[in-house]
Amino acid sequence: MRRRRRQRAERILPLLLSFLVLCIGAGVISIVWIRMDTKDRSGKLTGPVILAQAKILEKRLPAEALQVPQKQEEEAAKGETEQREDAAAAMEEPEETEAPSLRIVLDPGHGGPGLTDEQELGAIYRDTYEKYLTLEIARAMEEELSQYGNVEVFLTRDTDKAMTLKERAAYAESVGADLLVSLHLNASLEHNFYGSEVFVSAFDWFYARGAGVGQSILNQLTDYGFVSKGVKTRLGSKGADYYGIIRECKSLGIPALIVEHGYMDEDSDWSRMCTEEALRDLGQRDARGLAAYFGLEKGTVLGELPKPEESIPAYAVAPDTTPPEEVWYKKELQRDGRYLITFHGAERESRVMYYDYSLDGGVTYSRLNLWGTKETIQFYLPLTGEEELVFRVYNNYELRTGTDGVT
Numbered sequence: 491m492r493r494r495r496r497q498r499a500e501r502i503l504p505l506l507l508s509f510l511v512l513c514i515g516a517g518v519i520s521i522v523w524i525r526m527d528t529k530d531r532s533g534k535l536t537g538p539v540i541l542a543q544a545k546i547l548e549k550r551l552p553a554e555a556l557q558v559p560q561k562q563e564e565e566a567a568k569g570e571t572e573q574r575e576d577a578a579a580a581m582e583e584p585e586e587t588e589a590p591s592l593r594i595v596l597d598p599g600h601g602g603p604g605l606t607d608e609q610e611l612g613a614i615y616r617d618t619y620e621k622y623l624t625l626e627i628a629r630a631m632e633e634e635l636s637q638y639g640n641v642e643v644f645l646t647r648d649t650d651k652a653m654t655l656k657e658r659a660a661y662a663e664s665v666g667a668d669l670l671v672s673l674h675l676n677a678s679l680e681h682n683f684y685g686s687e688v689f690v691s692a693f694d695w696f697y698a699r700g701a702g703v704g705q706s707i708l709n710q711l712t713d714y715g716f717v718s719k720g721v722k723t724r725l726g727s728k729g730a731d732y733y734g735i736i737r738e739c740k741s742l743g744i745p746a747l748i749v750e751h752g753y754m755d756e757d758s759d760w761s762r763m764c765t766e767e768a769l770r771d772l773g774q775r776d777a778r779g780l781a782a783y784f785g786l787e788k789g790t791v792l793g794e795l796p797k798p799e800e801s802i803p804a805y806a807v808a809p810d811t812t813p814p815e816e817v818w819y820k821k822e823l824q825r826d827g828r829y830l831i832t833f834h835g836a837e838r839e840s841r842v843m844y845y846d847y848s849l850d851g852g853v854t855y856s857r858l859n860l861w862g863t864k865e866t867i868q869f870y871l872p873l874t875g876e877e878e879l880v881f882r883v884y885n886n887y888e889l890r891t892g893t894d895g896v897t
Contacts, residue, residue, distance in 0.1 A: 641786055716762065
C-alpha cells in the first residue's frame with residue numbers, strides 16, 4: 491500500500507512543479523506587458539496601460555463618472571456641427587446693402603482779407619462783412635443737416651480764408667460731392683430791393699436738380715418772412731452760366747446753386763439776419779429745405795431714398811433779359827378826396843415783382859411795393875392833383891419800365 495502511494499506521489503509531483511512553473515511564468519509575462527511601453531512619444535498613455543487603468547477605474551469609480559468623457563465628446567461633436575451649420579447659414583444669407591448717402595458741400599461765400607481783392611469781403615453794410623455772416627449760416631446748416639440720416643456734409647472753408655471759385659469746385663469734386671450750395675447775402679445799387687432768390691445752372695439736369703433744391707429752400711425762407719424772387723438763371727456773353735461757382739462745378743459734373751438769402755442794405759431783410767440767432771435760423775431753414783427735397787429724415791438712416799421728381803428741360807432755361815411791357819396808369823378822384831390809381835404792367839417771360847412811384851417827376855421815389863399776381867392793380871394815394879406822377883414796374887430780374895418811358 492505504501493509503495494503505491496509513493497509511486498502516485500512521484501507521478502503527481504512533477505505535474506505540480508510544471509504547473510507552478512507555468513503560473514510563475516505567466517505572472518512575470520503579465521507584469522512585463524503591463525509595465526512596458528507605458529507612454530508613447532507624445533507622452534500619452536498607450537495600449538496595455540489604458541486597459542489596466544480602465545480596470546482600476548471600473549472598480550474605484552461609479553458608472554456615472556465613467557460616462558463623463560463620453561458626454562464631453564458628444565457635446566464637442568455637437569458644438570462642431572452647430573458651428574458648421576452657422577457658417578453655412580452665414581454664407582447663404584445675403585450681405586446687407588450699404589445705406590445710400592448724399593455728399594453735400596456747403597460753400598460760405600467770399601472769405602479772405604480783401605486787401606487786394608475786395609470781393610473776398612463780400613457786401614459791406616451795417617459795419618460788417620458778408621463773409622462772416624455766410625460762414626455762420628454754413629455752420630448752422632452743417633449742424634442741422636448732421637442730425638439727418640443718409641447725408642455727409644463738407645465745408646469749403648470753416649475759417650476766414652480766401653479761396654478761388656475753381657478751388658471751391660475742385661474741393662467739392664475731391665470729396666465726391668453730389669451737390670454744392672453756395673451761401674450768400676445780397677445788396678443792390680439803389681439799396682431798395684428785398685427778398686430771397688436762388689441762381690442755378692441753365693442747362694439740363696444741372697438746372698433740374700438746382701431748381702428743385704432751390705425752390706425747397708425758398709419755401710423755408712418765405713415761411714421765415716422773406717419775399718421770394720424765385721429760382722433764376724443768368725447767362726454770360728458766350729451763352730455759358732454767368733456765375734463762376736456754378737460754371738466751375740458744372741464742368742466737373744456737380745450741380746450747384748447760389749442762395750441769396752436777403753439784402754443786407756434793406757431794413758426788413760436785415761432784421762432777419764442781424765443777430766447770431768437769426769443767422770442760425772437761416773442755416774437751419776436751408777438745411778430743412780434741402781432735407782425735404784431729398785426725403786431725408788431726422789435721426790433715421792433710410793435703406794432707400796425717394797427719388798425726387800425732376801423735369802429736365804430740353805433746352806437751356808434762359809433768363810429774362812427784357813423789362814416789363816405795356817406799362818400805363820390812370821388816376822381818378824374819389825369823393826373822399828383821394829385818388830384811385832389804376833396801374834398796368836405785363837411780363838411775358840418772368841413775372842412782375844415790385845412797383846414804386848414819384849411825386850416830383852422822378853427826382854425821388856417811394857419804397858418798392860410788392861405787385862401781386864395780376865397784370866392790373868389798384869391802390870389809393872393822397873394827392874392834391876398838382877403832383878408830377880411817375881410810376882415804375884419791375885420784374886423779378888430787377889428790370890423795370892417807367893410810365894415816363896424810361897427803363
